[in-house]
Amino acid sequence: MSRKVIMTQDDIRRTLARIAHEIIERNKVIEHLLLVGMHTRGVPLAKRLATDIEDFAKLKIPVGALDISLYRDDLSSLELQPTVKSTDIPVSVDGKSIVLVDDVLYTGRSIRAAMDALIDLGRPRSIQLAVLIDRGHRELPIRADYVGKNMPSSRHEEIQVKLQESDGVDEVAIISTPEVKEGQ
């Protein structure tokens, strides 16, 4: 098993700042913006992006948290009993330009579930996707609007994202294991 760091704390900070600028550039009316982080690590990433956007554009953006457990298509094949965390979106999604935030984009199934979950809450103006890492291997026609780093990977490898808020350190690493692992 080998572990290689592909993003340091500085890399993550710079990358999020760049994505924040891109979000401002793409969304002319930033009053319509709503950032929604996906549990677990998308939530702190969304909060950091909101702080950056507030710094650059001098406007406070609402941030929500989304749990997709109830929308997954693999409940019966999961190894671990899923713990459902609470979805908490502070404003109505109607008419909002939502930026969905997650740490790693892989098969696209979580994003499919997240879109279903958001659309159940109302009718957003649009949904965009921001991810820290895009590791490829999509199983659905889904792409990200904002990508921190493209990291072509093999299915045997694991992308490990650690964040200060949940893991005490900011770091992205790629771990190669010899045995084949299914899923993420």
Added chain:
Amino acid sequence: MRTTQQIKPMAPKPTSIWQHHHILDVDDFTREEIELVFQTTQAMKEVLSRPIKRVPALRGKTLITLFYEPSTRTRLSFELAAKNLGADAASLSAPASSVAKGESLIDTLSTLQALGADIVVMRHPQSGAPYIAAKYVEASIVNAGDGWHAHPTQALLDLYTIHEHKGNFKGLKAVLIGDITHSRVARSNIWGLTTMGAEVTLCCPPTLLPAGLGEQHHHFPLVSIEHDIELALDGADVVMALRLQLERQQSGLLPSIREYIQLYQLTEARLARAKPDALVLHPGPVNEGIEIASAVAHGPQSVINEQVTNGVAVRMALLYILAGSQKQ
């Protein structure tokens, strides 16, 4: 297309907190499992607060309610819970089915199994009937009340309601008043409350105290008995009034209903002995003016309606957790 062959007897996942394929009683629940139910219920309450109260988590699952005794809120809340999660729900009432023609419990259950039930919610007048059912079917059995024995989902919704108001259970004083002997709600609550660390005082006429819970019992170190209602209520945090099962009072256990009211009715004056922020619970249906005064049942400390609302969310949580523990 589903075939029954695909549904294998499912071992609980070894790494999970949750260790149950059936929900028969809370006597074998750990504190961690009850906390998992609380956490999941919280998420289900968020779903219930939405304009469209529906998620697809249990799409393709079938829940059948099989009731050999009448019920209003339990049956309805299970059916609503299943539908809110996208499952299919169907119901079978014993008097209106082949049961009336003499079909045995086991035969009825194998029919439900053959019809593709993943979860069977069952109420039966015989204590222990769901345990027999669990031996014969691969579907998950949920006990919705068996005889005098257990009513686990009611206890879990009572616990959740208390948890919402009081947070931690450690050191809470809970008083259960009334017909303990005939109350499956009381039995399941005694298990649940003591597992969570609450102290339980049982208050009832000596004739309505179950054998084995007399003064010398030592199975439940956190349970005490107090026949005087005013002493029992002193400093209580949680007061649970139990329905006096009038249909079961023919056997001379009480001299008269009037005497029972005088000695054991939860009145405003008696409730004043409890802490000012004490909660009043009742599993329903309420005999107003018998075990509880109307003013208390509808008073500011009563959470009886919250119990009913939480019942749907708790049952959604339990169905979701059960489905997650079933492997395809």
